[in-house]
Amino acid sequence: MVLPVRALVPAVTAAMDATVLGGLILLAWTEPLRHRPVLSFLRNWYPLCFLLLAYREMGWFAPAQRTYRLERIFEVWDKRLLNEAGFKVAIELLGPVLPSLLEVAYAVVYAIPAFALAMLYVYRQQGRAERLLFPVLFAVLAVYAIFPFTPSEPPRTVFPGQDFPAYITIFRRFNWWLLRDQGIHMSVFPSAHVSSSFACAFAMIRCLPERPWAGRFLLVLAVLIAVATVYGRYHYAADAVAGFGMSLVATALAAALDKRKRSALG
Numbered sequence: 001m002v003l004p005v006r007a008l009v010p011a012v013t014a015a016m017d018a019t020v021l022g023g024l025i026l027l028a029w030t031e032p033l034r035h036r037p038v039l040s041f042l043r044n045w046y047p048l049c050f051l052l053l054a055y056r057e058m059g060w061f062a063p064a065q066r067t068y069r070l071e072r073i074f075e076v077w078d079k080r081l082l083n084e085a086g087f088k089v090a091i092e093l094l095g096p097v098l099p100s101l102l103e104v105a106y107a108v109v110y111a112i113p114a115f116a117l118a119m120l121y122v123y124r125q126q127g128r129a130e131r132l133l134f135p136v137l138f139a140v141l142a143v144y145a146i147f148p149f150t151p152s153e154p155p156r157t158v159f160p161g162q163d164f165p166a167y168i169t170i171f172r173r174f175n176w177w178l179l180r181d182q183g184i185h186m187s188v189f190p191s192a193h194v195s196s197s198f199a200c201a202f203a204m205i206r207c208l209p210e211r212p213w214a215g216r217f218l219l220v221l222a223v224l225i226a227v228a229t230v231y232g233r234y235h236y237a238a239d240a241v242a243g244f245g246m247s248l249v250a251t252a253l254a255a256a257l258d259k260r261k262r263s264a265l266g
Contacts (some may be wrong), residue, residue, distance in 0.1 A: 003148055009060045016057065020050050044129040047137055048113050054144055055192070059184030061148040070152045070189060074236035075159055081230070081237050082163050091231050096167040102231055103171035105224035107178070109193045112200050112218065119214050120207065128207045131258065132200075139199035139250035140192055143243065147187035154188045156233040164233060172232065179234070191235045194243030195250070197222035202251040206258075 001010050027046055031039040082088040091098050113136050120126050155162070165172065201222045205215030226244065229235035235243075 058144050058147045058186045062185045063151045071158045074238045092166050099167045100169045100171050102228035106228040109225050116200050116204050132203045132207045135199045135203045135250040135254040139195040139247050143190050143192045143195050150187050150189045152187050152189050188235050189239045190242030191239040194226045194240045195246040197225045198247035199250045
């Protein structure tokens with residue numbers, strides 16, 4: 001409502017968001033009344049289905065003109081990390097092995113929340129879904145809310161060819177193709193890839209302590225994703241650090257809510 005966007009964007013945004021939120025409220029209201037497993041299932045999975053819609057929605061707020069102020073600052077820091085600190089050389093030390101692994105990790109980031117929620121169902125702990133979903137959704141949507149105020153483009157498009165990986169694997173080509181067709185030209189700061197993957201890993205550790213492999217697996221995957229975003233030039237290092245910070249905020253809020261609920265229950 002305060003940004004210089006096209007005339008129809010505020011009205012369409014408000015209408016679409018009201019529709020999505022209305023559906024969620026309806027499910028949250030009917031599930032405890034009807035006590036039907038299918039309603040509980042729909043309520044838990046409903047928000048994840050709309051994360052992609054929220055991402056696409058942020059593309060509507062892309063600025064018509066760019067100054068590339070943030071990008072120039074962030075790129076200086078990246079050059080120090082990738083070249084002077086030897087970050088890029090270390091990753092490519094074993095040839096295309098680690099670069100390929102990083103690209104695979106980056107590609108599966110979209111499936112991580114669904115995988116985590118599915119694990120709760122596999123181990124019959126779907127009653128803990130709220131403890132998983134709150135920090136994950138907060139980490140993603142809070143980042144999206146910042147996007148319009150930190151417009152920026154990824155280094156692979158602003159600085160084409162600079163500090164690119166030495167190995168252009170089939171996995172990297174797949175990620176390029178995916179981002180070319182589905183990416184938005186809004187912002188890359190903070191990194192939603194990093195915030196969502198770490199928030200999901202931390203939440204899984206808390207939600208499923210009796211199955212520690214799940215949280216540990218997601219934590220390793222989150223680290224690989226964070227490295228991949230910088231090495232693959234999808235994000236700047238500053239984006240990854242800010243995304244990790246947002247995951248910590250989401251985790252802290254989730255822990256505070258859990259503590260408040262326990263206190264309320266006596």
